[in-house]
Amino acid sequence: MRRRVWRLLLLCLMGLTAMAHESRPAYLELNETAAGRYDVLWRTPVLSGMRLPIVLRFAEGVRTVVEPVESELNDSLIERRVIDAGTTGLVGQRIEFIGLQASITDVLVRVSRLDGSLTTTLVHPAQPWLEIAATPGMFSVAGAFLIHGIQHILGGFDHLLFVFGLLLLVSNGWMLVKTITAFTLAHSITLALAALGAVRLPGPPIEAMIALSILLLAVEIARKNRGQSSFTIQWPWVVAFYFGLLHGFGFAGALAEIGLPQRDLPLALFSFNVGVEIGQLLFVAVVLSLRALLLRFRLPRPALLYARPVASYALGTLAAFWFFERLSSFWT
Structure with a gap:
């Protein structure tokens, strides 16, 4: 009886540990430094030495100004680049996360604009893309952070x-x-x-x-x-x-x-x-x-x-x- 109990505890421990690592979200940060120009930070988790196969794709017309530079951490890979989305910026454009639908992780997207506004959005595998909206109102901010709190x-x-x-x-x-x-x-x-x-x-x-x-x-x-x-x-x-x-x-x-x-x-x-x-x-x-x-x-x-x-x-x-x-x- 005791051996069965300890085996069950060990299996639960391994399962929860694996779940904690596999469910770590990817992270995309977009900081607008000039009109239509953004510093991009793209972080993807590493599981058992393998990078999660999620590819970041911007809309057509968004060009890379500074080529991507990668750095490796213990639990993730970080890619930095600079993009130019034109005079209108990324508002109304779609960002896709290719391969996210085949994973169990999410992507946390943080966008800061020149006017000082800041938005955060959680992208799920069921909808592996995001459309950048204009500066959100009070109800949008309250709803987003309410959901963040529940999910956390x-x-x-x-x-x-x-x-x-x-x-x-x-x-x-x-x-x-x-x-x-x-x-x-x-x-x-x-x-x-x-x-x-x-x-x-x-x-x-x-x-x-x-x-x-x-x-x-x-x-x-x-x-x-x-x-x-x-x-x-x-x-x-x-x-x-x-x-x-x-x-x-x-x-x-x-x-x-x-x-x-x-x-x-x-x-x-x-x-x-x-x-x-x-x-x-x-x-x-x-x-x-x-x-x-x-x-x-x-x-x-x-x-x-x-x-x-x-x-x-x-x-x-x-x-x-x-x-x-x-x-x-x-x-x-």
Whole structure:
């Protein structure tokens, strides 16, 4: 029985690790430096030493002024060039990503214009092209960053696993509400402070500490399974608040990669944060619904006895792997 459990944990670990790497988005940045002229940065992920076969194609009439120059990183290839799209620029023109439809990744496109406006768009494999629109209005900005927030939290396995750990640790309904609320309030505070530039912390140590927070939470779940008690078990909302401050810096790092439009900075920040909360609430609702559904079935007693310990050890194993993996990135 134990061997089967550990085999299952290992398969889950390998699957989540592979998913995290395969789903890394490609990135296209277009900075307008003069009327119709753009600096282009095109980054494609590298998986197992192979570049994802996605080809960037501009519309006819767009000419290359400075030929592409490539540089190689550990996890991606970067291509830089300068293009000229004429006096009207890229507005109304289509950019295609050939081969994207055959992948499971997305492309994050960031366009900054001479007037100071900034737009970000996520291109999916189902529609592997993008038409550059004129400067978006307030509703367009709010909608875009709301979607970015939802997509980020639902694709952020470490943040979701921490919330999942809170659901395993807290069984009382009112205490669970306080704990999730404390976590939400805390990461909203640090997200706003970091996004506005009031506090700056380096990304790699934050990511490692987020993994460590999940590992420590898994230890507390295992302690509760043994009938023991601790400060975290008695006051989970306090611990969730302090760890939430840490996770907020992680959200801010993702938001920094997207970029905030200076003209609509408060609106974009608010919309992104609302999107994160919507995604988090969706995840909590799904987990609680599944738990309620399972309780309706009369499961064998061994399954009930092993369910929570297996979940806590799986959580701790994956968090430990992430922690040491992120530590090793300090020297690479």
